[in-house]
Amino acid sequence: MADWEPAFRALLASRGGALRSYAYLLTGDASTAGDLVQEALTRVFSRRRIGGDVNELEAYVRRAMLNQYIDSRRRLRRWNATRHLLVDVxxxxxxxxxxxxxxxxxxxxxxxxxxxxxxxxxxxxxxxxxxxxxxxxxxxxxxxxxxxxxxxxxxxxxxxxxxxx
Missing domain, CATH: 1.10.10.10 (Winged helix-like DNA-binding domain superfamily/Winged helix DNA-binding domain)
Structure with missing residues (x-):
């Protein structure tokens, strides 16, 4: 098992739902929120330089999600090629x-x-x-x-x- 796996599993087990909720509030779309969480986790754990503390990891992942969300919205507005889709409840x-x-x-x-x-x-x-x-x-x-x-x-x-x- 890689050295990052226990921290990854602990983060998802204890704070996975909160991360998905946070992403959903930012994006307004369940599918996009899932993608945002997955991409942020990939970025954080592929070049992680912080310890295995769940609270630090969660803060780091939330910051990565926020930055990624803002960057993606800037690109969408700049390119104006696609539209933001809402979940039709x-x-x-x-x-x-x-x-x-x-x-x-x-x-x-x-x-x-x-x-x-x-x-x-x-x-x-x-x-x-x-x-x-x-x-x-x-x-x-x-x-x-x-x-x-x-x-x-x-x-x-x-x-x-x-x-x-």
Whole structure:
């Protein structure tokens, strides 16, 4: 067994679901999210230079996924040859599915940086300072992305100041 295999197995066993969820929130597509996780794991474990600590490995893989997601969105926008496809969720009477679908569609309209900021802020619950560090930009830039994203999402989702708790 290679020296990296126990760390790899431990990471997937304990945090595999969380990595897939994180990737899904970034991409909005289950298939693309799976590809993102697989590619990030391949990159991390093919040239890994950190120890076998699961928390360090998870942070390293999440950073690789975030960088890869942003890079791929830049390429898609630049080339404009393909379109981002959303999972078409069947419409049920369950309001939660309808709201989740509406939120996914609204998230898909954000720029890659805006979407990354929203996921890191509201899913990962990171403060602005840490988001700036993760994305390699100024705190003011993160605040601007969050403000723009909130305004765009509020418009698309029909949220008004009176309706927010």
């Amino acid at each position: 069947p419409h049920h009477d369950d309001d939660r599915l309808a709201v989740a679908d509406e939120v996914r569609r609204a998230l898909a309209t954000l720029s890659p940086k805006q979407r990354a900021c929203v996921v890191l802020r509201y899913y990962e619950d990171l403060p602005v300072t840490e988001i700036a560090g993760e994305l390699g930009c100024a705190e003011g830039t993160v605040k601007r992305h969050l403000a723009d994203a909130r305004a765009k999402l509020a418009t698309q989702l029909g949220v008004t100041e009176e309706s927010t708790p």
